[in-house]
Amino acid sequence: MSFLTLDHVSHHYFSKESYTKAIDNISIAVKEGEFISLLGPSGCGKSTLLSIIAGIIQQTEGTVSLQGKSTAESEMEIGYMLQQDYLFPWKTILDNVLLGPKVNHTLSDELKKKAIQLLKEVGLKDVEMKYPSELSGGMRQRVALVRTLINNPKILLLDEPFSALDYQTKLNLEDLVSDLLKSYHKTAILVTHDIGEAIAMSDRIFMMNANPGSIAKTYEVPIELRNEVPFLVRRHPKYQLIFDKIWDALESKESQQKVVDIPDE
């Protein structure tokens, strides 16, 4: 049995005038320890899908289950990282990191030590008592990662967490995240519109259609690439091959869509 299962999931957004179908009949099965990417243009319902998996919004149709349990019941087992770090500016770094335990009343000295240890692991030393405004963008996103990991989630949802960073910071963080996830054997779902990032980080890539969001195609990343750190994947000869394949697919999909879109307008 798979670890995370999405079974015929659809989601509608309703407004007074009309409704839009954000997600149409998506079924995905993710194995434990697997890293998958959802690749697609903006407006393809990627973030909606993550929110559904996280149990923050309730899908209108279908079921989502984590190890056989509905995800709405197992919120703590899912870590969610957003595009921006959303660190609370009025809390110290340590208090930010310990937000999850605080909310769940599981705060302890042991966890505090673990938080400081984890911060060190991501390369942040002696920042516990600082405030988010004193750190750079890359450092803040690392704090947000630690804030997610401290809850020991079974699955990590990454909603374009690197998109707001400069290129160099982004590459460094990709390596760090991929390394951490592998060493803790975490399952992860990454949402991105960056083909290179998807290839560099994941085991499987789901390409999505927009309006309504649905799975267009699935790509298996070659095994040689899966075991490399993201930075080295980009230099691997096989990287370009799969990149081109996905690129072509996206291009042809776009030209198709333009033809389809016109009568719709």
Place this chain on the structure above:
Amino acid sequence: MNDHHLFENYKRGLKREKKIVLFWQLTILLSFFSLWEIASRLYWIDPLLFSSPSSVFELLVTRFANGSIFNHLQVTLFETILGFIIGTIGGILIAISLWSSARFAKIMGPYLVVLNAMPKVALGPILIVALGPGYLSIIAMGFIISVIVTTLVVYSAFNEVDPNYEKVLRSFGATRWQCFKEAIFPAAMPAMISTLKVNVGLSWVGVIVGEYLVSKQGLGYLIIYGFQVFDFTLVMSSLVIIAILAAIMYKVVENLERWLIRNRNT
């Protein structure tokens, strides 16, 4: 010119600017009072109606010396501070209850609009009938004039907090109340602090008008009394005291604001 010199120059410039501003502030103050005094002495204005700084000063000195002003001062200050505190806290509490239930907020919407648009002092007679002609209705006036505005401002501040903070908390399994405590309330803190400043002024309006209507003591009463017995020196003196007290209260709130913002992080 080295770096240090440039910095010294810059600092000297700042100091000079400060001095110039202070000079003009004092000049305006002094010329206002001198002009008033001269105009009154030379009968450009009727001294019976507009009094003069010297007679105002004289009255204040005797009133303070024999202590007859302190009772009025105390009463008005007490009413204003109480009205201000109850109005502010009450407004924040109502805003919290509106936030906690979107349906309640929707139901209350039109009533809040009407109450906000209505000139609150028009409720004066009703308050007096309901609460009796005393402290209670005056404090109620100070309260009612600031509570609705506080409610609306704070409630909209709650709604403007970036929903992603709530999303982060929800992903940790936080309840709605925890979201409020950890994200909404602290994020709306600056807006709440700025309502404090507005409410200082509003409470003074409420209390003075309240005293016009009913009271037997207080600065508002002195103004009305002075008006009725044609003692405009008394009216002017009361105005001067009110201006000074309101300015002090504003400064206190301003310091409170600075202190709150500095301690917000701890």
